[in-house]
Amino acid sequence: MNLMEHQGKALFRDAGIAVPRSGHATTPDDVGSFIETNPGDWVVKAQVLMGGRGKAGKIKSAQGAAEGRAVAREIMATPMPPNRQNRQGEKINSVLVEERLAxxxxxxxxxxIDRAARKPVFxxxxxxxxxIEEVAEQxxxxxxxxxxxxxxGYSPFIGRELAFAAQLDPGYRRAFPAIAGALYDLFFRYGAKLVEINPLALTHDGRVIASDAKVELDDDALYRNPGVAEWRTTLPLDEDELLAEGxxxxxxxxxxxxxxxxxxxxGAGLAMATMDAVSNAGGRIANFLDVGGANAQRVRNCYELVVNNxxxxxxxxxxxxxxTRGDEVARGIVEAMA
Known part of the structure; x- marks a missing residue:
């Protein structure tokens, strides 16, 4: 389960990682009300799972309540445009109003997790x-x-070693070991696949703040944290999930x-074993698909799902x-190929 930025930052805040002052809003009027009671320079950020918000014009500045309402209305008026990550785009249902950092x-x-090494990696x-792919390339x-x-487990020397190895600005080095330790604790507490801060900002007044948050949780570990599991109902389905649902x-x-x-x-186990067998034989897998206990209609739907997508x-x-009856499977395939 991927989290929205404001949800990831809520976990960061609870873990002791500094995040900007902010408010989560679902309407332009909520944005205006928040800014009225909290004067200052603010940034209004679309809350979506897709990347590329800045390029899509979905992150904008606002200095007053009126401008905040107008900016939020503009951001929420149209969905995020399609990209390689999500070919359908994504509707914007809420925004994060966040202090502008210097x-x-x-x-x-x-x-x-580095699956080849079978270890967590910073x-x-x-x-x-x-x-990060651009950084690795350039x-x-x-x-x-x-x-x-x-x-x-984690020890502060790991954070110090990472800060020096990455040649972080000296302004980071005092706070970084504690931040890395908090990330490590959060990673295991919530059964995460990825916890990312990009960027981790160093402000002109010397604060080290998580300016963004990307958190991906393992669905099979959600039972450990029922409160977080409830967030799933508020998150939009991604394209693969929508196709599966259809x-x-x-x-x-x-x-x-x-x-x-x-x-x-x-069955998921048989599906993964099948993928492994094909890969071991030199094939390149196009999908994972578990049809479950299927009848002919579901088999047909799933056949068309793979062929068309x-x-x-x-x-x-x-x-x-x-x-699953073999004759039902055969009937579904015949109908799909007719």
């Missing part, structure tokens, strides 16, 4: 505010990594990948004949 420097800090760079020498031994399967039963071998199986040129179907 930023002197920007850095990047994240913790995620990634830090002195280049913040950029897409400034590979700026990336500092540290693989954490979970049997030992085909009549669970929203987590379908995912696309950039290969050409379409797959369909009944992935780059599949061949289709590998692996069905275990138990709850």
């Amino acid at each position: 930023i002197a420097k920007e850095a990047y800090c994240a913790i995620t 990634i830090v760079s002195r280049f913040g505010g950029m897409d 400034h590979p020498e700026s990336l500092a990594k540290y693989y954490v031994d979970t049997a030992i 085909a009549g399967v669970g929203i987590r039963n379908f995912r696309r990948f950039p290969g050409n071998v379409g797959t369909m199986a009944n 992935t780059g599949a040129t061949v289709f590998f179907i692996n069905i275990f004949g138990g709850i």
Whole structure:
């Protein structure tokens, strides 16, 4: 489950990571009311899961209540435009009104899982505010990594080592070990796949503040934090989830990948084993699809889902004949190909 910026920052705040003063608003009038009671320079930011808000004109400045209302109305009037991440765009249902920071420097800090190493890894760079893939391509020498031994856990020396290795501005170095430690604790407490601050801002008055928040949680760990799990009902579905819902399967039963071998199986375990078998044989997977206990209509829907929405040129179907009847599967395929 991906979190909105304001939700990620709520977790940061609880973990002791400094974030800008802010208010979450669902209407332009709410924005105006917030600014009226909190005079100052503010930034109004669309709350969406997609990236590219700045380029799309969905982050704007506001100095007074009237300007805040107008800016929020403009931001919320149209959805985020489609991009490679979301080919349908995304409706904007709320905005974050946040204090404008006087930023002197920007850095990047994240913790995620390196699946090859089977360990959590910190990634830090002195280049913040950029897409991390661009940083890796343009400034590979700026990336500092540290693989954490979970049997030992985090110690402040890790943060100090990362700050020096990434050549962070000296203004960061006092606060950074505590920030990295808070990220580590948050990562494990919530069962996260990714916790990212980009940028981690150093202000002219010496504060180190998380100017943005990107948090991706493992759905299978949501039971640990029921309060956070409830946020799912407020988050829009991504494109793959919408497609799965339209085909009549669970929203987590379908995912696309950039290969050409379409797959369909009944049961997540069999689906993943099928993907592994195809990959081990040299194939490139186009999707994950668990049809569950399907009838002919669902099989047809899922067949069309893969054919019409992935780059599949061949289709590998692996069905275990138990709850799902083989003749129903065959009928669905025949109907889809008719």
